[in-house]
Amino acid sequence: MVNLKINGQDVQAREGITVLQAAQQVGVTIPTLCEHPDLKSYGGCRLCVVDVKGARNPMASCTLPVTEGMEVVTHSPGIEKTRKTILEMLVSNYYDAGYVNGQKRETQLMRWVNHYEVDVKTNMAPAPRYAVNSDPNPFVWVDMNKCIQCTRCVRACTDIQGRFVWGMAERGINTHPVSGANTDMLTARCESCGACVAYCPTGALDNKMSMGAGEPDKVVMTTCGYCGVGCQYELNVKDNKVIRVTSTEKAPVNGNHLCVKGRYGYDFIHHPERILKPQVRRYLLEGKKKELKGSPWDWVETDWDTALGITSQKLAGIKKEFGADSIGVLTSAKCTNEENYLMNKFTRQVLGTNNIDHCARL
Numbered sequence: 001m002v003n004l005k006i007n008g009q010d011v012q013a014r015e016g017i018t019v020l021q022a023a024q025q026v027g028v029t030i031p032t033l034c035e036h037p038d039l040k041s042y043g044g045c046r047l048c049v050v051d052v053k054g055a056r057n058p059m060a061s062c063t064l065p066v067t068e069g070m071e072v073v074t075h076s077p078g079i080e081k082t083r084k085t086i087l088e089m090l091v092s093n094y095y096d097a098g099y100v101n102g103q104k105r106e107t108q109l110m111r112w113v114n115h116y117e118v119d120v121k122t123n124m125a126p127a128p129r130y131a132v133n134s135d136p137n138p139f140v141w142v143d144m145n146k147c148i149q150c151t152r153c154v155r156a157c158t159d160i161q162g163r164f165v166w167g168m169a170e171r172g173i174n175t176h177p178v179s180g181a182n183t184d185m186l187t188a189r190c191e192s193c194g195a196c197v198a199y200c201p202t203g204a205l206d207n208k209m210s211m212g213a214g215e216p217d218k219v220v221m222t223t224c225g226y227c228g229v230g231c232q233y234e235l236n237v238k239d240n241k242v243i244r245v246t247s248t249e250k251a252p253v254n255g256n257h258l259c260v261k262g263r264y265g266y267d268f269i270h271h272p273e274r275i276l277k278p279q280v281r282r283y284l285l286e287g288k289k290k291e292l293k294g295s296p297w298d299w300v301e302t303d304w305d306t307a308l309g310i311t312s313q314k315l316a317g318i319k320k321e322f323g324a325d326s327i328g329v330l331t332s333a334k335c336t337n338e339e340n341y342l343m344n345k346f347t348r349q350v351l352g353t354n355n356i357d358h359c360a361r362l
């Protein structure tokens with residue numbers, strides 16, 4: 001353990017952690033932008049600067065390891081002024097059409113801008129420099145006018161998703177992320193997991209499906225039904241409609257990470273063609289014979305008892321006429337383990353065949 005002082009308070013911290021982490025452990029909040037606990041520290045934005053006794057200049061606490069006898073001041077008039085100046089400089093290279101139009105969304109950058117009372121309208125870049133919605137990716141909205149070059153997208157895609165889609169291009173004030181060799185995201189092997197969106201602190205990367213949807217009335221934590229991993233996420237609900245899915249560090253299995261299905265595959269919930277009741281072919285419901293010509297083939301809604309009754313009759317009839325091995329069963333990764341177990345039992349013991357497989361093996 002290392003002994004140090006933070007704002008005059010004696011603190012014991014594990015060797016190797018940063019001043020930022022030591023401060024967080026004793027309840028001191030230091031503002032950050034480029035730092036995220038899931039990502040390797042980068043030390044790019046400088047918002048987390050602190051005074052260290054004996055150091056000539058303020059130092060970035062997110063990359064500064066604790067050392068024995070260190071004395072740190074996290075909040076002083078000088079440090080707060082420096083942070084405000086840093087935010088003004090970041091905002092001077094930032095342009096948000098939504099803000100200009102009075103539709104500002106709460107982002108991490110905007111939280112600190114408001115906290116330090118930075119006047120965005122007077123400090124913001126005079127005009128956009130990049131096209132808004134510049135990438136054809138169906139899920140990720142790209143507006144590099146709002147980028148502050150924190151590289152969180154680059155680190156998320158590289159270190160968490162392992163796709164290496166984003167990299168930083170150009171120099172100085174023109175530095176900005178590009179996908180691949182300045183191609184579109186999908187050409188650069190993006191699999192639309194949305195991790196870069198989740199970690200972007202400014203809205204430069206955003207969820208295309210949710211643009212203009214506003215803020216939710218409530219947020220409901222739930223478990224994804226797409227596969228057996230058991231990822232959890234938050235359904236953002238407005239007027240009884242899911243407008244967005246957000247990942248959360250509170251999810252024990254997956255943290256902030258999700259795949260494309262969990263993050264963006266929710267439009268079926270309110271789809272007008274969603275099937276909400278069991279359906280059977282009309283000729284089955286009417287007890288008629290299947291004929292290639294002239295049979296009433298259209299689907300008809302019915303109740304579960306009728307649908308299951310017809311299914312069991314047909315299965316029993318096929319087994320009697322052609323034998324159990326003429327039937328095959330395919331189960332789904334969307335079922336729970338228990339449901340798949342039951343299908344296994346049903347197939348082998350009720351139907352009497354070993355013809356069962358699972359979509360995850362296909």
Ligand code: SF4
Pocket residue numbers: 140156157161163164165166185189190191192193194195196197
């Ligand atoms: S959506 Fe996922 S794979 Fe695509 S660029 Fe972002 S992090 Fe990388």
Ligand code: SF4
Pocket residue numbers: 146147148149150151152153154177196199200201202203204205
């Ligand atoms: S797009 Fe977002 S996450 Fe990526 S560098 Fe810009 S501000 Fe940071």
Ligand code: FES
Pocket residue numbers: 031032033034035042043044045046047048049060061062063
């Ligand atoms: S949060 Fe420390 S330098 Fe950006």
